[in-house]
Amino acid sequence: MNALARPQALEWLSEFVRYRELFFFLVWRDVKIRYKQTLLGASWAILQPFFMMVVFSLLFGRVAKIDSEGVPYPIFSYAALVPWTYFQYAVPLSGNSLIANSKLISKVYFPRAIIPASSALSGTVDFGFASLVLIGMMLYYHMPVTAGLLLWPLFMIPLIIFSTAIGMIFSALNVKYRDIKYTIPFFVQAMLFLAPVIYPFSSMPAKYQAVLRLNPLVGIIDAFRAVVLPTRSVDWHLLGIATVISLALLALASVYFSRAERAFADLV
Amino acid sequence: MREAILVEHLTKQYRLGALKHETMLREALTSVFTLRRQRRQATTILALNDLSFSVNEGEVLGIIGRNGAGKSTLLKVLSKITYPTSGRVRVRGRVASLIEVGTGFHDELTGRENIYLNGSILGMRKKEIDARIEQIIDFAGVEKFVDTPIKRYSSGMRLRLGFAVAAHMEPDVLFVDEVLAVGDADFQKKCLNAMDDMRSGGRTVLFVSHNMSAIENLCPRTIWIDAGKLRLDGPSDEVIASYLRTFSDAQRAGYDLGDVDGRGGNGAVRFTRVDFLDAEGTPASIFRCGEPLRARFHYRAQERIKDPHFGMTIHSDMGTRIATISTWHSGYYIPTLDAGEGTIDLWIDDLFLLPNRYYLSLWISSTGQWYDQLEHCIALDVEESNLNGTGGRGMSARWGLVYLPSRWNLEPRVEAR
Numbered sequence: 001m002n003a004l005a006r007p008q009a010l011e012w013l014s015e016f017v018r019y020r021e022l023f024f025f026l027v028w029r030d031v032k033i034r035y036k037q038t039l040l041g042a043s044w045a046i047l048q049p050f051f052m053m054v055v056f057s058l059l060f061g062r063v064a065k066i067d068s069e070g071v072p073y074p075i076f077s078y079a080a081l082v083p084w085t086y087f088q089y090a091v092p093l094s095g096n097s098l099i100a101n102s103k104l105i106s107k108v109y110f111p112r113a114i115i116p117a118s119s120a121l122s123g124t125v126d127f128g129f130a131s132l133v134l135i136g137m138m139l140y141y142h143m144p145v146t147a148g149l150l151l152w153p154l155f156m157i158p159l160i161i162f163s164t165a166i167g168m169i170f171s172a173l174n175v176k177y178r179d180i181k182y183t184i185p186f187f188v189q190a191m192l193f194l195a196p197v198i199y200p201f202s203s204m205p206a207k208y209q210a211v212l213r214l215n216p217l218v219g220i221i222d223a224f225r226a227v228v229l230p231t232r233s234v235d236w237h238l239l240g241i242a243t244v245i246s247l248a249l250l251a252l253a254s255v256y257f258s259r260a261e262r263a264f265a266d267l268v
Numbered sequence: 269m270r271e272a273i274l275v276e277h278l279t280k281q282y283r284l285g286a287l288k289h290e291t292m293l294r295e296a297l298t299s300v301f302t303l304r305r306q307r308r309q310a311t312t313i314l315a316l317n318d319l320s321f322s323v324n325e326g327e328v329l330g331i332i333g334r335n336g337a338g339k340s341t342l343l344k345v346l347s348k349i350t351y352p353t354s355g356r357v358r359v360r361g362r363v364a365s366l367i368e369v370g371t372g373f374h375d376e377l378t379g380r381e382n383i384y385l386n387g388s389i390l391g392m393r394k395k396e397i398d399a400r401i402e403q404i405i406d407f408a409g410v411e412k413f414v415d416t417p418i419k420r421y422s423s424g425m426r427l428r429l430g431f432a433v434a435a436h437m438e439p440d441v442l443f444v445d446e447v448l449a450v451g452d453a454d455f456q457k458k459c460l461n462a463m464d465d466m467r468s469g470g471r472t473v474l475f476v477s478h479n480m481s482a483i484e485n486l487c488p489r490t491i492w493i494d495a496g497k498l499r500l501d502g503p504s505d506e507v508i509a510s511y512l513r514t515f516s517d518a519q520r521a522g523y524d525l526g527d528v529d530g531r532g533g534n535g536a537v538r539f540t541r542v543d544f545l546d547a548e549g550t551p552a553s554i555f556r557c558g559e560p561l562r563a564r565f566h567y568r569a570q571e572r573i574k575d576p577h578f579g580m581t582i583h584s585d586m587g588t589r590i591a592t593i594s595t596w597h598s599g600y601y602i603p604t605l606d607a608g609e610g611t612i613d614l615w616i617d618d619l620f621l622l623p624n625r626y627y628l629s630l631w632i633s634s635t636g637q638w639y640d641q642l643e644h645c646i647a648l649d650v651e652e653s654n655l656n657g658t659g660g661r662g663m664s665a666r667w668g669l670v671y672l673p674s675r676w677n678l679e680p681r682v683e684a685r
Contacts, residue, residue, distance in 0.1 A: 025388040029374060036376050107371045108389055109348040109363075265350040266282065 012258045015111045023114045030093075030122035045126035046133050049081040056081070060198050069200045070231040075141050079228040080197040080221050082134055083155070086127040087163055087217065088188045094120040094167025095184045098175050102268035112261040113254065116171040120164040124156065138228065148227040151234070155223050158243045162216045165249035172260040175267050195221050201238075216242035216249070271360070272441055272472040273323040273346065278355035280316040280341055280496075315341040317496035318355070325360070325440075328473040330487030330504055332480070332511055334530035335643055338496040339476045343367060343443045346474070361440025361472075364390055368445075370430025375419035379410050379429055382418055386433045400436045407458075408432035435462040442466060445476045460486065478643065480508050480587025495530075512585065512627065512644070521551035523646055525630075532641030537573050537605060537632050539640055541566040556653035557623060557671055561616040566609065567632065573605040574634065578612050581629040582621070583644060584669055590626070620671040621650045623664060 016023075035042060053074055060066045061073030068076035097119040098105065098112070105112065131152065138145055170187075174180045192198075195217040204212060212218055219235070219242025226232040315338045323329050333339050344350045345357060347365035372389040373382050383404055387397040397404075405414050408428040410421075418426060444463065463486060467473055477483050483490055483504055490504040492511050500507050522543040531538075545562040546552035555561055565578065579594030593614070595602060627644040652664075 019391075021394055022388045022391075025385055025394075029377070029385055032381070033374060033376050103368075104372050104389065106344075106349065107368045108365070110389070110391070262351045265344065 009255075009258070012111070012254070016113060019110050019114055022110055023118050026114060026118035027121045030119060031125050034122070035125070042129055045129040049078065049085040049130050050133060052081050052085070053078040056198060066199050067203055069202070069225075069229055071143065071229050072141050075137055075143065075228065076200075076225070077198065078134060078137055079225040080195075082127065082130045083159055083221055083224045084192065084195070084197045085130060086123045086156075086159060087191070089126060090120045090123040090160075090163040091166050091170065091188055092184050093123065094164065095170030095174060096181055097167070098171040098264065098268065099181070105268050106265050112264055113168060113257055116167045116257075117164050120167045121160065123163075124160070127156065134228065143228075144230055146227075146230070148234075151227050152224065155220060155227075155239075158216065158239070158246050159220050161250050162220065162242070162246040165246060165253040168250075168253040168257050172257050172264075175264055176260065191215070191217055194218075196225070197221060200225075213238055213241055214245065216246045218242065220246075269324045269326075271322045271358075272325040272327070273360070273474070274356075274358040275322065275342075275346075276320050276356040278316050278319040278342075278345065278357060279314060279353050280338075280345055280350070281312050281353040282315055283312050314496050316345065316352070316355075319493070319496065319498055320355075321491055321498060321501060323472055323474065325472055326470045327489065328467045328475065328487045330483035330490035330507075331474060331476045331493060332478070332483060332490060332508065333493035333499075335532045335641060336530050337493045339493055340367070340445055341496075342493065343445050343474065343476060347443055359441055362391070362438075363441045363443070364434070364437045364439035365443035366431075366434045366445065367443070369434065370426055373418060373426065373430065376417055378417055379405070379408075379414040379421070382429065383433055386430065387437075390434060390437055391439075392433075392437055396438070404432045404436050407435060407462075431459055431462070435459070435466075439471065441472045441474075443474045443476075446478065478587060479589075480512070481584070482587075484508060484586065508586075512587075521545075521553040525642060525645060528642055528645055530643070531645075532643075533632065533638040535639065536571055537567055537569040537576060537639045539565055539630055539632065539642060540568050540609070542630070542646065554651055555619055555648060556651050558618050558620060558653050558673075561619045563614045563616075565612050565614065565630070567605075567612065568609045569605050569607050571607050573639070574603070576602055576605050576632055576634050576639065578602075578614075579631050579633070580614070581631075582648075583627045583629065585625045585627070587627075587644075588669075590621070590669055618673070619650065620673065622667060622669055622671055623650050623652045624669070625649050 034044075056077045057074045060077070061068065066073070094116040097115045101115050104110075104115070135145065135149075166187075170180060170184055194212065194215055196204075201209070201212075201218060201222045219238040219240075223234050223239045223242075226234040317338075319338075319342070331339050331342065341350070343365060344367065345352050346359060347363055347367070349365075349367075370382075370386060372386055374385065377385065380401070383401060384394070384397055388394065405411055408425070408431075410425055410429055413421065413425070418429070421429070460482060463473065463475070467486065473486075475483065475487055487504050489502065490507040491498060492500040492507050500510060522541065524541050525539040526541070543564045543566075544552050544555070545564060547560050547562070549562070552562075563580075567578075577594050577596035579592065579596065581592045582590045584590055593616070595612075626648040628646040628648055629644055630640070630642045630646075632639040633641075
């Protein structure tokens with residue numbers, strides 16, 4: 001922002017770094033609680049994208065016969081459903097996190113951004129489990145497990161950045177306007193259709209592609225799928241746009257959040 | 269000596285409208301179109317009003333004042349939980365604030381896991397917790413259950429665990445808000461000792477409490493906050509004495525409670541008056557140790573109230589809680605209270621308080637709700653009586669606070685010859 005705001009932004013960041021242990025403790029807490037009933041916890045992470053994949057395969061693979069870029073539709077959709085499931089878990093959790101932790105906010109000081117950020121990160125464990133199933137499916141469908149898959153976890157970085165940015169904005173708005181929580185599921189659902197989960201991005205008419213690619217989820221999910229499909233290669237240009245927009249959104253979210261957070265304890 | 273805390277012209281304003289009403293985005297949007305026509309009337313209150321004071325390093329400062337005087341808001345501003353509306357606050361060194369014990373505890377996690385979680389929330393490093401975990405477990409006295417989820421803990425165990433974590437932080441500045449008001453006497457003593465250790469360790473401590481004896485024991489200096497302003501600042505015994513003097517003057521037979529300020533609760537039902545009566549039902553203004561006491565409380569309910577509890581707490585002149593009496597404790601069930609006025613009578617068959625001045629706090633509540641809370645609103649002077657026919661022998665405040673009815677029997681009993 002302007003010159004006056006810069007030292008403040010630095011201070012805000014350094015506070016966050018100072019409290020990094022709390023950040024990881026909160027991630028650890030969220031994961032721990034989610035997996036406390038071990039059997040159910042771990043299987044949820046797998047079942048959710050897996051059942052979505054089954055339903056999508058029936059509906060879009062068999063009935064609607066959507067183009068799956070030369071591979072079986074189940075693997076085509078599952079490769080996108082794994083990062084998608086992370087997103088649809090992380091954004092509502094993060095967006096509602098300040099309200100859910102209102103007791104902490106009104107009783108203890110710490111950089112408030114830790115709460116939505118740690119919530120967004122806690123979904124990565126689920127992502128890890130769901131990714132293992134993907135490898136199993138690739139073997140089942142006799143697809144080559146290539147070195148390109150090493151990029152798979154790397155693509156989590158822009159996805160986490162984007163989800164955190166959205167989660168932070170929603171969480172701060174949520175404190176001020178309590179009806180924001182009703183818009184989060186709507187937003188997430190809309191993103192399912194605006195991102196290439198069900199369909200390949202290439203099937204979109206070219207005139208819409210130019211606008212749709214501004215949605216970071218497009219480039220990110222397309223990249224996840226590209227390393228799985230032997231028929232595809234990563235569209236680095238598309239992913240580059242997604243990463244830059246995600247980073248810009250995170251910066252914007254941080255600025256908005258740091259201004260809104262002063263009032264949190266009085267509002268929650 | 270350096271200042272650890274500096275507070276200059278601190279003011280904190282709350283918008284009451286914003287607190288009572290959750291803002292909806294829909295309203296914010298429509299108010300743009302209607303040009304603020306139906307903007308809500310926001311009433312503001314000054315929780316802190318131009319407050320200034322400073323505390324030196326290593327000093328232990330007590331903070332007293334009625335409910336709603338701004339004590340808790342002050343601690344929240346000092347610990348950066350909330351921001352001041354105007355004025356300046358500077359706190360030097362590492363801060364720990366105990367506004368609630370066991371903040372962030374999670375039911376599903378074990379005692380040990382919660383120690384780590386709570387410790388890090390309070391600002392401890394993992395290394396520090398690692399180094400002190402055995403001491404913390406020992407202090408809390410939960411060795412056997414430390415790997416059990418705390419949903420199985422009793423409320424006392426949770427409290428002990430929470431305080432144990434807090435007591436093992438090593439902050440430069442510590443803020444404590446009334447956490448000692450709960451827990452059994454044994455544990456309270458442990459907490460006070462722990463705080464005493466912190467004091468002797470050269471830490472700066474700010475201690476908010478209604479327990480006047482704890483304040484006087486721990487804090488050489490006390491400030492009294494009244495309606496967000498600094499009313500008095502000085503040696504604890506002097507400040508406490510003048511604070512308690514404001515509650516009431518000489519003993520009377522009745523008190524109007526309709527417009528006492530600084531009361532808590534939502535006001536759905538409030539005390540309006542209390543009359544003291546003797547055994548025959550005539551107004552009484554003298555109470556003697558061991559004699560009956562009858563109080564008639566007048567109330568006014570704004571609406572129909574379900575299952576209300578009326579209660580009274582007796583404090584010593586130093587603020588120690590001596591006894592709590594309530595309809596709930598006595599099992600006197602009141603199904604509903606209709607809107608309007610009424611009275612409720614309380615009989616104490618034998619007032620076994622030793623001659624001294626006592627303070628009464630009154631409240632009306634129901635499960636999870638406070639309707640009315642009046643702290644130290646009435647002074648009660650108890651006089652000697654001719655108990656046991658000894659002419660009041662042993663009836664003095666220096667023997668303690670209560671008289672316990674008792675009998676003696678010696679064997680073999682030899683009659684005087």
